[in-house]
Amino acid sequence: MTLAQKPGAGSWTQAYPELGTGPVSYEDSISPEFFEAEREAIFRRCWLNLGRVEQVPRVGSYFTRELAVANTSIIVVRGQDRKIRAFHNLCRHRGNKLVWTDYPGVEERGTCQQFACKYHGWRYGLDGKLNFIQQEQEFFDVNKADYGLVEVNCDIWEGFIFVNLSKTPVQPLREFLGEMAWGIEGYPFHKFTQVFRYRAEVKANWKLFMDAFQEFYHAPVLHKKQSATPEAAQALYEMGYHGLWYQLFGPHRMVSSMGRYRAPADEEPVKPIDRLTRSGLFGPWDEPDLGMAELPRGLNPARSPMWGLDSFQFFPNFTILIWKPNWYLTYHYWPLSADSHLFEGTLYFVPPRNAAERLAQETAAVTFKEFALQDGNTLEATHTMLKSRVVDKFLLCDQEILCRHLHKAVQDWVSGYYGGEGLPAGRVWSRTAPSSQAR
Amino acid sequence: MAHQLLPDEFADLESFAPHWVLRTERERYAKRLASSMEQMQAFYDAAFPRARAAVNYLNQFELDNLPEQARNLLYLLFSLVMVSFPVEVWKQPHVPDAGAAYLDLVEEPGP
Numbered sequence: 001m002t003l004a005q006k007p008g009a010g011s012w013t014q015a016y017p018e019l020g021t022g023p024v025s026y027e028d029s030i031s032p033e034f035f036e037a038e039r040e041a042i043f044r045r046c047w048l049n050l051g052r053v054e055q056v057p058r059v060g061s062y063f064t065r066e067l068a069v070a071n072t073s074i075i076v077v078r079g080q081d082r083k084i085r086a087f088h089n090l091c092r093h094r095g096n097k098l099v100w101t102d103y104p105g106v107e108e109r110g111t112c113q114q115f116a117c118k119y120h121g122w123r124y125g126l127d128g129k130l131n132f133i134q135q136e137q138e139f140f141d142v143n144k145a146d147y148g149l150v151e152v153n154c155d156i157w158e159g160f161i162f163v164n165l166s167k168t169p170v171q172p173l174r175e176f177l178g179e180m181a182w183g184i185e186g187y188p189f190h191k192f193t194q195v196f197r198y199r200a201e202v203k204a205n206w207k208l209f210m211d212a213f214q215e216f217y218h219a220p221v222l223h224k225k226q227s228a229t230p231e232a233a234q235a236l237y238e239m240g241y242h243g244l245w246y247q248l249f250g251p252h253r254m255v256s257s258m259g260r261y262r263a264p265a266d267e268e269p270v271k272p273i274d275r276l277t278r279s280g281l282f283g284p285w286d287e288p289d290l291g292m293a294e295l296p297r298g299l300n301p302a303r304s305p306m307w308g309l310d311s312f313q314f315f316p317n318f319t320i321l322i323w324k325p326n327w328y329l330t331y332h333y334w335p336l337s338a339d340s341h342l343f344e345g346t347l348y349f350v351p352p353r354n355a356a357e358r359l360a361q362e363t364a365a366v367t368f369k370e371f372a373l374q375d376g377n378t379l380e381a382t383h384t385m386l387k388s389r390v391v392d393k394f395l396l397c398d399q400e401i402l403c404r405h406l407h408k409a410v411q412d413w414v415s416g417y418y419g420g421e422g423l424p425a426g427r428v429w430s431r432t433a434p435s436s437q438a439r
Numbered sequence: 440m441a442h443q444l445l446p447d448e449f450a451d452l453e454s455f456a457p458h459w460v461l462r463t464e465r466e467r468y469a470k471r472l473a474s475s476m477e478q479m480q481a482f483y484d485a486a487f488p489r490a491r492a493a494v495n496y497l498n499q500f501e502l503d504n505l506p507e508q509a510r511n512l513l514y515l516l517f518s519l520v521m522v523s524f525p526v527e528v529w530k531q532p533h534v535p536d537a538g539a540a541y542l543d544l545v546e547e548p549g550p
Contacts, residue, residue, distance in 0.1 A: 276491065374534060
Protein backbone atom coordinates (compact mmCIF):
# COMPACT_ATOMS: atom_id res chain seq x y z
CA MET A 1 0.00 0.00 0.00
CA THR A 2 1.33 3.43 -0.87
CA LEU A 3 0.76 5.55 2.18
CA ALA A 4 2.21 8.79 0.98
CA GLN A 5 3.63 10.03 -2.27
CA LYS A 6 7.28 10.97 -1.88
CA PRO A 7 8.76 13.72 -4.05
CA GLY A 8 10.47 13.11 -7.38
CA ALA A 9 13.92 13.05 -5.83
CA GLY A 10 12.97 9.69 -4.34
CA SER A 11 12.86 10.78 -0.74
CA TRP A 12 11.83 13.79 1.30
CA THR A 13 15.41 14.28 2.40
CA GLN A 14 17.00 14.11 -1.03
CA ALA A 15 14.61 16.77 -2.28
CA TYR A 16 16.86 19.07 -0.21
CA PRO A 17 20.39 18.09 -1.28
CA GLU A 18 22.00 20.51 1.19
CA LEU A 19 20.78 18.29 4.04
CA GLY A 20 22.80 15.28 2.96
CA THR A 21 21.79 11.79 4.01
CA GLY A 22 24.77 10.77 6.13
CA PRO A 23 24.96 10.15 9.86
CA VAL A 24 24.82 13.31 11.99
CA SER A 25 26.54 14.54 15.11
CA TYR A 26 24.63 15.80 18.16
CA GLU A 27 27.61 17.64 19.53
CA ASP A 28 25.45 20.75 19.10
CA SER A 29 23.13 19.34 21.79
CA ILE A 30 25.69 18.53 24.47
CA SER A 31 28.43 21.14 24.13
CA PRO A 32 28.29 24.01 26.67
CA GLU A 33 30.34 26.14 24.27
CA PHE A 34 27.83 25.59 21.51
CA PHE A 35 25.04 26.49 23.90
CA GLU A 36 26.72 29.82 24.63
CA ALA A 37 27.01 30.39 20.90
CA GLU A 38 23.29 29.65 20.44
CA ARG A 39 22.39 32.26 23.04
CA GLU A 40 24.14 34.96 21.06
CA ALA A 41 23.63 33.83 17.52
CA ILE A 42 20.04 32.63 17.79
CA PHE A 43 18.12 33.57 20.91
CA ARG A 44 19.34 37.16 21.04
CA ARG A 45 18.66 37.64 17.34
CA CYS A 46 15.55 35.68 16.34
CA TRP A 47 11.93 36.60 16.83
CA LEU A 48 10.70 34.62 19.86
CA ASN A 49 7.05 33.93 20.61
CA LEU A 50 6.08 34.83 24.17
CA GLY A 51 2.36 34.19 24.03
CA ARG A 52 -0.88 35.45 22.55
CA VAL A 53 -2.77 38.71 22.55
CA GLU A 54 -5.61 37.10 24.55
CA GLN A 55 -3.20 37.06 27.52
CA VAL A 56 -3.26 40.85 27.61
CA PRO A 57 -6.93 41.58 26.89
CA ARG A 58 -7.30 44.99 28.52
CA VAL A 59 -5.38 48.25 28.94
CA GLY A 60 -2.89 47.52 31.71
CA SER A 61 -2.98 43.73 31.29
CA TYR A 62 0.55 42.37 31.54
CA PHE A 63 2.57 39.21 31.99
CA THR A 64 6.24 38.55 32.54
CA ARG A 65 8.39 35.89 30.91
CA GLU A 66 11.68 34.65 32.28
CA LEU A 67 14.10 34.26 29.38
CA ALA A 68 16.99 32.45 31.00
CA VAL A 69 18.51 31.82 27.60
CA ALA A 70 19.02 35.55 27.20
CA ASN A 71 19.65 36.22 30.91
CA THR A 72 16.68 38.51 31.12
CA SER A 73 13.04 38.82 32.10
CA ILE A 74 10.50 40.53 29.85
CA ILE A 75 7.29 42.41 30.66
CA VAL A 76 4.61 42.29 27.96
CA VAL A 77 1.90 44.90 28.54
CA ARG A 78 -1.02 46.52 26.76
CA GLY A 79 -0.79 50.30 26.91
CA GLN A 80 -3.38 53.10 27.17
CA ASP A 81 -3.29 53.25 23.37
CA ARG A 82 -4.07 49.48 23.36
CA LYS A 83 -0.71 48.79 21.75
CA ILE A 84 1.18 45.78 23.10
CA ARG A 85 4.76 46.56 24.10
CA ALA A 86 7.60 44.60 25.66
CA PHE A 87 10.23 45.83 28.11
CA HIS A 88 13.12 44.37 29.99
CA ASN A 89 11.83 43.78 33.51
CA LEU A 90 14.40 46.06 35.08
CA CYS A 91 14.14 49.22 37.17
CA ARG A 92 16.42 51.93 35.84
CA HIS A 93 17.38 53.12 39.30
CA ARG A 94 19.63 50.37 40.65
CA GLY A 95 18.66 47.38 38.58
CA ASN A 96 16.02 45.67 40.70
CA LYS A 97 13.64 43.39 38.88
CA LEU A 98 10.56 45.55 38.46
CA VAL A 99 7.62 43.11 38.38
CA TRP A 100 7.75 40.14 40.73
CA THR A 101 6.05 39.07 43.94
CA ASP A 102 7.56 36.70 46.47
CA TYR A 103 10.06 34.90 44.26
CA PRO A 104 12.04 36.84 41.65
CA GLY A 105 12.13 33.86 39.27
CA VAL A 106 8.36 33.27 39.22
CA GLU A 107 6.46 34.70 36.27
CA GLU A 108 3.65 37.14 36.97
CA ARG A 109 0.44 38.21 35.28
CA GLY A 110 -2.18 40.75 36.13
CA THR A 111 -3.56 44.18 35.39
CA CYS A 112 -2.18 47.49 36.62
CA GLN A 113 -2.21 51.21 35.91
CA GLN A 114 1.53 51.60 36.25
CA PHE A 115 4.57 49.63 37.37
CA ALA A 116 6.06 50.56 40.74
CA CYS A 117 9.40 49.24 41.89
CA LYS A 118 9.13 47.72 45.35
CA TYR A 119 12.68 48.76 46.24
CA HIS A 120 12.57 52.58 46.15
CA GLY A 121 9.17 53.27 44.65
CA TRP A 122 10.09 54.46 41.18
CA ARG A 123 7.05 54.33 38.91
CA TYR A 124 6.72 53.68 35.18
CA GLY A 125 3.77 54.10 32.84
CA LEU A 126 2.35 51.31 30.70
CA ASP A 127 4.33 52.87 27.85
CA GLY A 128 7.55 52.41 29.83
CA LYS A 129 8.07 56.08 30.63
CA LEU A 130 9.55 56.90 34.03
CA ASN A 131 6.81 58.91 35.76
CA PHE A 132 7.95 59.22 39.34
CA ILE A 133 11.19 59.23 41.32
CA GLN A 134 10.93 59.01 45.08
CA GLN A 135 12.68 62.09 46.59
CA GLU A 136 13.59 63.26 43.13
CA GLN A 137 15.23 66.38 44.57
CA GLU A 138 17.92 64.19 46.13
CA PHE A 139 19.19 63.16 42.70
CA PHE A 140 21.58 65.08 40.50
CA ASP A 141 20.26 66.56 37.28
CA VAL A 142 18.06 63.62 36.31
CA ASN A 143 16.00 63.93 33.17
CA LYS A 144 13.25 61.35 33.65
CA ALA A 145 12.76 61.09 29.89
CA ASP A 146 16.17 59.42 29.69
CA TYR A 147 15.30 56.69 32.18
CA GLY A 148 12.30 54.86 30.83
CA LEU A 149 12.13 51.07 30.78
CA VAL A 150 14.34 49.48 28.14
CA GLU A 151 11.99 48.56 25.33
CA VAL A 152 12.28 45.34 23.35
CA ASN A 153 11.21 44.98 19.72
CA CYS A 154 7.72 43.53 19.80
CA ASP A 155 5.39 42.61 16.98
CA ILE A 156 2.25 40.54 16.47
CA TRP A 157 1.51 37.89 13.87
CA GLU A 158 -1.98 36.34 13.81
CA GLY A 159 -2.39 37.19 17.49
CA PHE A 160 0.95 35.64 18.51
CA ILE A 161 3.20 38.08 20.38
CA PHE A 162 6.87 37.96 19.37
CA VAL A 163 9.88 39.83 20.72
CA ASN A 164 13.33 40.28 19.27
CA LEU A 165 16.12 41.09 21.69
CA SER A 166 18.52 42.53 19.15
CA LYS A 167 18.58 46.32 18.84
CA THR A 168 17.88 46.13 15.14
CA PRO A 169 16.31 42.86 14.00
CA VAL A 170 17.81 41.51 10.82
CA GLN A 171 14.31 41.03 9.40
CA PRO A 172 10.83 42.29 10.30
CA LEU A 173 8.69 39.63 11.99
CA ARG A 174 6.49 38.63 9.07
CA GLU A 175 9.45 38.39 6.74
CA PHE A 176 11.31 36.27 9.29
CA LEU A 177 8.36 33.90 9.68
CA GLY A 178 8.18 33.68 5.91
CA GLU A 179 6.14 31.62 3.54
CA MET A 180 5.34 28.86 6.01
CA ALA A 181 3.54 31.37 8.23
CA TRP A 182 1.82 33.07 5.33
CA GLY A 183 0.29 29.75 4.35
CA ILE A 184 -1.66 29.49 7.61
CA GLU A 185 -2.65 33.12 7.93
CA GLY A 186 -6.40 33.42 8.31
CA TYR A 187 -6.74 30.38 10.55
CA PRO A 188 -9.05 31.66 13.32
CA PHE A 189 -6.52 31.33 16.17
CA HIS A 190 -8.41 34.01 18.11
CA LYS A 191 -11.44 31.74 18.51
CA PHE A 192 -9.53 29.22 20.62
CA THR A 193 -9.68 30.90 24.01
CA GLN A 194 -10.04 27.78 26.14
CA VAL A 195 -6.44 27.14 27.23
CA PHE A 196 -4.59 24.34 29.01
CA ARG A 197 -0.97 25.33 29.64
CA TYR A 198 1.49 22.60 30.65
CA ARG A 199 5.04 23.17 31.72
CA ALA A 200 8.01 21.05 32.76
CA GLU A 201 11.72 21.36 33.17
CA VAL A 202 13.30 18.65 31.06
CA LYS A 203 16.84 17.41 31.59
CA ALA A 204 17.76 17.38 27.95
CA ASN A 205 18.92 19.87 25.37
CA TRP A 206 16.04 21.88 23.88
CA LYS A 207 16.71 20.57 20.38
CA LEU A 208 16.28 16.97 21.50
CA PHE A 209 12.70 17.65 22.58
CA MET A 210 12.05 19.51 19.36
CA ASP A 211 13.32 16.42 17.56
CA ALA A 212 11.01 14.21 19.61
CA PHE A 213 7.96 16.15 18.46
CA GLN A 214 9.01 16.78 14.88
CA GLU A 215 9.13 13.14 13.88
CA PHE A 216 6.35 10.60 14.35
CA TYR A 217 8.54 7.62 13.40
CA HIS A 218 8.65 6.89 17.16
CA ALA A 219 4.90 6.95 17.67
CA PRO A 220 3.94 3.34 16.86
CA VAL A 221 6.81 2.11 19.06
CA LEU A 222 7.20 4.36 22.09
CA HIS A 223 3.46 4.80 22.53
CA LYS A 224 2.56 1.23 21.66
CA LYS A 225 1.09 0.54 25.07
CA GLN A 226 -1.43 3.36 24.62
CA SER A 227 -3.41 1.59 21.93
CA ALA A 228 -6.84 0.29 22.83
CA THR A 229 -5.98 -3.31 22.03
CA PRO A 230 -2.79 -5.32 21.42
CA GLU A 231 -4.05 -5.99 17.89
CA ALA A 232 -4.41 -2.27 17.18
CA ALA A 233 -0.92 -1.64 18.56
CA GLN A 234 0.57 -4.41 16.44
CA ALA A 235 -1.14 -3.19 13.28
CA LEU A 236 0.24 0.33 13.78
CA TYR A 237 3.66 -1.06 14.58
CA GLU A 238 3.78 -3.14 11.42
CA MET A 239 2.58 -0.32 9.22
CA GLY A 240 5.19 2.04 10.65
CA TYR A 241 4.95 5.77 10.23
CA HIS A 242 4.69 7.57 6.91
CA GLY A 243 4.34 11.34 6.83
CA LEU A 244 1.96 12.78 4.25
CA TRP A 245 4.17 15.75 3.48
CA TYR A 246 7.37 17.39 4.65
CA GLN A 247 8.49 20.86 3.66
CA LEU A 248 11.32 23.17 4.63
CA PHE A 249 11.06 26.95 4.53
CA GLY A 250 14.40 28.59 5.29
CA PRO A 251 15.06 27.79 8.94
CA HIS A 252 11.42 26.73 9.49
CA ARG A 253 9.87 23.35 8.68
CA MET A 254 6.60 21.43 8.69
CA VAL A 255 5.22 17.91 8.64
CA SER A 256 1.73 16.93 7.60
CA SER A 257 0.34 13.72 9.02
CA MET A 258 -2.53 11.34 8.83
CA GLY A 259 -4.65 11.13 11.93
CA ARG A 260 -8.19 10.97 13.11
CA TYR A 261 -9.99 12.53 10.19
CA ARG A 262 -13.41 11.32 11.31
CA ALA A 263 -15.02 9.99 14.46
CA PRO A 264 -14.33 6.26 14.94
CA ALA A 265 -17.05 3.86 13.85
CA ASP A 266 -18.88 1.84 16.49
CA GLU A 267 -16.94 -1.35 15.81
CA GLU A 268 -13.49 0.27 15.92
CA PRO A 269 -11.42 -0.46 19.02
CA VAL A 270 -11.02 2.68 21.11
CA LYS A 271 -10.55 3.14 24.82
CA PRO A 272 -13.82 3.15 26.78
CA ILE A 273 -13.20 6.67 28.11
CA ASP A 274 -12.64 7.91 24.56
CA ARG A 275 -15.91 6.36 23.44
CA LEU A 276 -17.71 7.76 26.47
CA THR A 277 -16.41 11.31 26.16
CA ARG A 278 -16.04 11.24 22.33
CA SER A 279 -12.47 12.42 22.50
CA GLY A 280 -8.86 11.28 22.76
CA LEU A 281 -5.32 12.07 21.70
CA PHE A 282 -6.45 13.63 18.43
CA GLY A 283 -8.95 15.84 20.22
CA PRO A 284 -12.73 15.90 20.59
CA TRP A 285 -14.48 13.82 17.94
CA ASP A 286 -17.15 16.43 17.35
CA GLU A 287 -15.51 19.41 15.68
CA PRO A 288 -16.65 22.90 16.57
CA ASP A 289 -17.76 25.03 13.64
CA LEU A 290 -15.07 27.59 12.87
CA GLY A 291 -17.16 29.35 10.25
CA MET A 292 -14.43 28.88 7.63
CA ALA A 293 -15.41 28.18 4.04
CA GLU A 294 -12.07 26.50 3.44
CA LEU A 295 -8.79 25.91 5.22
CA PRO A 296 -5.84 28.25 4.66
CA ARG A 297 -3.84 26.96 1.69
CA GLY A 298 -0.85 25.96 3.85
CA LEU A 299 -2.87 23.33 5.72
CA ASN A 300 -3.08 19.74 4.47
CA PRO A 301 -0.57 20.45 1.67
CA ALA A 302 -0.89 16.89 0.34
CA ARG A 303 -4.66 17.50 0.06
CA SER A 304 -5.13 14.08 1.62
CA PRO A 305 -8.59 12.88 2.65
CA MET A 306 -6.88 11.15 5.59
CA TRP A 307 -5.24 14.34 6.82
CA GLY A 308 -5.13 14.58 10.61
CA LEU A 309 -2.68 17.29 11.61
CA ASP A 310 0.03 19.68 10.49
CA SER A 311 2.95 20.58 12.70
CA PHE A 312 4.76 23.84 11.91
CA GLN A 313 8.14 24.36 13.57
CA PHE A 314 9.12 28.00 13.64
CA PHE A 315 12.78 28.75 14.15
CA PRO A 316 14.12 28.61 16.68
CA ASN A 317 11.88 27.14 19.39
CA PHE A 318 8.17 27.52 18.63
CA THR A 319 5.72 24.99 17.18
CA ILE A 320 2.11 25.40 16.11
CA LEU A 321 0.29 22.11 15.61
CA ILE A 322 -3.13 22.32 14.00
CA TRP A 323 -5.46 19.33 14.26
CA LYS A 324 -8.10 18.42 11.74
CA PRO A 325 -10.88 18.39 14.39
CA ASN A 326 -10.53 22.17 14.81
CA TRP A 327 -8.18 22.76 17.70
CA TYR A 328 -4.51 23.50 17.97
CA LEU A 329 -1.59 23.41 20.34
CA THR A 330 1.74 25.14 20.68
CA TYR A 331 5.10 23.97 21.98
CA HIS A 332 7.85 26.20 23.29
CA TYR A 333 11.31 24.96 24.20
CA TRP A 334 13.18 27.48 26.36
CA PRO A 335 16.83 26.55 26.89
CA LEU A 336 18.14 26.75 30.44
CA SER A 337 21.55 25.21 29.84
CA ALA A 338 23.14 22.83 27.36
CA ASP A 339 21.61 20.03 29.41
CA SER A 340 18.13 21.31 30.25
CA HIS A 341 15.22 23.37 29.07
CA LEU A 342 11.76 24.49 30.02
CA PHE A 343 9.10 22.80 27.92
CA GLU A 344 5.67 24.34 27.49
CA GLY A 345 2.78 22.63 25.78
CA THR A 346 -0.37 24.73 25.42
CA LEU A 347 -3.68 23.35 24.17
CA TYR A 348 -6.21 25.71 22.62
CA PHE A 349 -9.88 24.87 22.17
CA VAL A 350 -13.01 26.74 21.19
CA PRO A 351 -14.91 27.44 24.44
CA PRO A 352 -17.24 24.49 25.18
CA ARG A 353 -20.96 25.11 24.99
CA ASN A 354 -21.93 22.46 27.51
CA ALA A 355 -20.57 19.86 29.93
CA ALA A 356 -20.22 17.21 27.23
CA GLU A 357 -17.93 19.42 25.17
CA ARG A 358 -16.00 20.43 28.28
CA LEU A 359 -15.49 16.78 29.24
CA ALA A 360 -14.25 15.96 25.72
CA GLN A 361 -11.60 18.66 26.11
CA GLU A 362 -10.59 17.26 29.48
CA THR A 363 -10.00 13.84 27.91
CA ALA A 364 -7.88 15.40 25.16
CA ALA A 365 -5.80 17.34 27.71
CA VAL A 366 -5.30 14.37 30.03
CA THR A 367 -4.32 12.15 27.10
CA PHE A 368 -1.84 14.75 25.87
CA LYS A 369 -0.09 14.62 29.23
CA GLU A 370 0.13 10.80 29.24
CA PHE A 371 1.97 10.89 25.93
CA ALA A 372 4.14 13.89 26.71
CA LEU A 373 5.40 12.30 29.93
CA GLN A 374 6.68 9.32 27.97
CA ASP A 375 8.30 11.60 25.42
CA GLY A 376 9.91 13.81 28.05
CA ASN A 377 11.42 10.95 29.97
CA THR A 378 12.91 9.38 26.87
CA LEU A 379 14.77 12.61 26.24
CA GLU A 380 16.62 12.48 29.51
CA ALA A 381 17.74 8.97 28.63
CA THR A 382 18.90 10.16 25.21
CA HIS A 383 20.69 13.22 26.49
CA THR A 384 22.70 11.39 29.14
CA MET A 385 23.96 8.85 26.62
CA LEU A 386 24.79 11.43 23.96
CA LYS A 387 26.90 13.10 26.63
CA SER A 388 28.94 9.95 26.99
CA ARG A 389 30.37 10.74 23.52
CA VAL A 390 30.86 7.01 23.05
CA VAL A 391 29.40 7.44 19.57
CA ASP A 392 29.55 10.67 17.64
CA LYS A 393 27.47 9.96 14.53
CA PHE A 394 23.87 8.85 14.42
CA LEU A 395 21.48 7.77 11.71
CA LEU A 396 18.38 9.65 10.65
CA CYS A 397 15.80 8.14 8.31
CA ASP A 398 13.68 9.93 5.76
CA GLN A 399 10.83 10.32 8.27
CA GLU A 400 13.27 12.25 10.47
CA ILE A 401 14.10 14.88 7.87
CA LEU A 402 12.93 17.67 10.16
CA CYS A 403 15.41 16.63 12.87
CA ARG A 404 18.18 16.75 10.30
CA HIS A 405 17.02 20.18 9.20
CA LEU A 406 16.73 21.70 12.69
CA HIS A 407 20.31 20.88 13.57
CA LYS A 408 21.54 22.19 10.25
CA ALA A 409 19.54 25.41 10.61
CA VAL A 410 20.87 25.96 14.13
CA GLN A 411 24.45 25.29 13.05
CA ASP A 412 24.05 27.57 10.04
CA TRP A 413 22.86 30.43 12.21
CA VAL A 414 25.70 29.95 14.65
CA SER A 415 28.41 29.63 12.03
CA GLY A 416 26.89 32.48 10.05
CA TYR A 417 26.94 34.74 13.06
CA TYR A 418 30.44 33.90 14.16
CA GLY A 419 31.56 34.25 10.59
CA GLY A 420 30.81 37.94 11.03
CA GLU A 421 27.79 38.07 8.76
CA GLY A 422 24.25 38.99 9.64
CA LEU A 423 22.53 35.98 8.12
CA PRO A 424 23.45 32.31 7.94
CA ALA A 425 26.43 31.73 5.71
CA GLY A 426 25.68 28.03 5.36
CA ARG A 427 28.97 26.88 6.79
CA VAL A 428 29.26 23.97 9.13
CA TRP A 429 30.00 24.76 12.70
CA SER A 430 33.06 23.07 14.13
CA ARG A 431 33.38 22.19 17.75
CA THR A 432 36.22 24.54 18.53
CA ALA A 433 35.23 27.59 16.53
CA PRO A 434 32.86 29.89 18.32
CA SER A 435 33.95 30.46 21.88
CA SER A 436 36.85 32.86 21.48
CA GLN A 437 35.94 34.74 18.33
CA ALA A 438 35.03 38.40 18.42
CA ARG A 439 31.47 39.34 17.59
CA MET B 440 -26.40 13.55 55.39
CA ALA B 441 -24.83 16.72 56.73
CA HIS B 442 -23.52 18.13 53.51
CA GLN B 443 -24.26 16.42 50.27
CA LEU B 444 -21.72 17.10 47.54
CA LEU B 445 -23.55 15.62 44.55
CA PRO B 446 -27.07 16.14 43.17
CA ASP B 447 -29.75 13.79 44.55
CA GLU B 448 -29.89 11.93 41.26
CA PHE B 449 -26.31 10.77 41.82
CA ALA B 450 -26.51 9.90 45.50
CA ASP B 451 -25.17 6.44 44.61
CA LEU B 452 -21.79 8.09 43.88
CA GLU B 453 -21.80 10.25 47.01
CA SER B 454 -19.38 7.99 48.90
CA PHE B 455 -16.73 8.66 46.24
CA ALA B 456 -17.28 12.41 46.22
CA PRO B 457 -15.14 13.35 49.24
CA HIS B 458 -12.17 11.66 47.55
CA TRP B 459 -12.68 12.50 43.90
CA VAL B 460 -14.42 15.88 43.73
CA LEU B 461 -11.21 17.82 43.19
CA ARG B 462 -11.08 21.27 41.68
CA THR B 463 -7.72 21.25 39.90
CA GLU B 464 -5.86 18.90 37.62
CA ARG B 465 -2.92 19.10 39.99
CA GLU B 466 -5.06 17.69 42.81
CA ARG B 467 -6.56 15.02 40.58
CA TYR B 468 -3.19 13.91 39.28
CA ALA B 469 -1.72 13.81 42.81
CA LYS B 470 -4.73 11.81 43.99
CA ARG B 471 -4.22 9.33 41.16
CA LEU B 472 -0.55 8.82 42.04
CA ALA B 473 -1.44 8.42 45.72
CA SER B 474 -4.21 5.87 45.08
CA SER B 475 -4.02 2.12 44.81
CA MET B 476 -5.29 0.38 41.69
CA GLU B 477 -8.04 -1.17 43.83
CA GLN B 478 -9.27 2.29 44.88
CA MET B 479 -9.23 3.61 41.34
CA GLN B 480 -10.86 0.49 39.94
CA ALA B 481 -13.69 0.74 42.49
CA PHE B 482 -14.27 4.40 41.62
CA TYR B 483 -14.11 3.69 37.89
CA ASP B 484 -16.48 0.74 38.13
CA ALA B 485 -19.04 2.81 40.00
CA ALA B 486 -18.72 6.06 38.04
CA PHE B 487 -18.24 4.88 34.47
CA PRO B 488 -21.71 3.31 34.05
CA ARG B 489 -23.26 6.51 35.46
CA ALA B 490 -21.18 8.93 33.40
CA ARG B 491 -23.50 9.22 30.43
CA ALA B 492 -26.44 10.01 32.70
CA ALA B 493 -24.26 12.54 34.50
CA VAL B 494 -23.34 14.30 31.27
CA ASN B 495 -26.99 14.42 30.24
CA TYR B 496 -27.87 15.85 33.63
CA LEU B 497 -25.15 18.49 33.37
CA ASN B 498 -26.05 19.46 29.83
CA GLN B 499 -29.32 20.97 31.07
CA PHE B 500 -27.32 23.78 32.72
CA GLU B 501 -25.26 26.58 31.29
CA LEU B 502 -21.66 25.57 31.73
CA ASP B 503 -20.51 28.83 33.30
CA ASN B 504 -23.47 28.89 35.65
CA LEU B 505 -23.45 25.39 37.15
CA PRO B 506 -25.10 24.92 40.57
CA GLU B 507 -22.55 23.82 43.15
CA GLN B 508 -23.58 20.17 43.27
CA ALA B 509 -23.61 19.99 39.49
CA ARG B 510 -20.15 21.48 39.35
CA ASN B 511 -19.00 18.85 41.83
CA LEU B 512 -20.44 16.19 39.57
CA LEU B 513 -18.40 17.56 36.67
CA TYR B 514 -15.25 17.51 38.83
CA LEU B 515 -16.06 13.90 39.62
CA LEU B 516 -16.22 13.17 35.88
CA PHE B 517 -12.85 14.90 35.42
CA SER B 518 -11.47 12.48 38.01
CA LEU B 519 -12.98 9.59 36.07
CA VAL B 520 -11.03 10.76 33.03
CA MET B 521 -7.94 11.07 35.23
CA VAL B 522 -8.10 7.45 36.42
CA SER B 523 -9.06 6.08 33.01
CA PHE B 524 -5.50 5.60 31.77
CA PRO B 525 -4.36 3.71 34.88
CA VAL B 526 -7.49 1.54 34.85
CA GLU B 527 -8.02 0.99 31.12
CA VAL B 528 -4.46 0.95 29.84
CA TRP B 529 -1.51 1.13 32.22
CA LYS B 530 -2.72 -1.13 35.07
CA GLN B 531 -0.65 1.09 37.34
CA PRO B 532 -1.01 4.68 38.62
CA HIS B 533 2.14 6.00 36.94
CA VAL B 534 2.61 6.50 33.22
CA PRO B 535 5.00 3.70 32.23
CA ASP B 536 8.41 4.74 30.91
CA ALA B 537 7.83 8.19 32.37
CA GLY B 538 10.13 7.86 35.38
CA ALA B 539 10.59 11.12 37.22
CA ALA B 540 9.32 13.21 34.31
CA TYR B 541 6.59 15.63 35.27
CA LEU B 542 4.31 18.00 33.44
CA ASP B 543 2.48 20.61 35.47
CA LEU B 544 -0.76 22.14 34.30
CA VAL B 545 -0.03 25.75 35.21
CA GLU B 546 -3.16 27.21 33.66
CA GLU B 547 -6.45 25.40 33.18
CA PRO B 548 -9.94 26.48 32.25
CA GLY B 549 -12.74 26.40 34.77
CA PRO B 550 -15.27 23.57 34.77
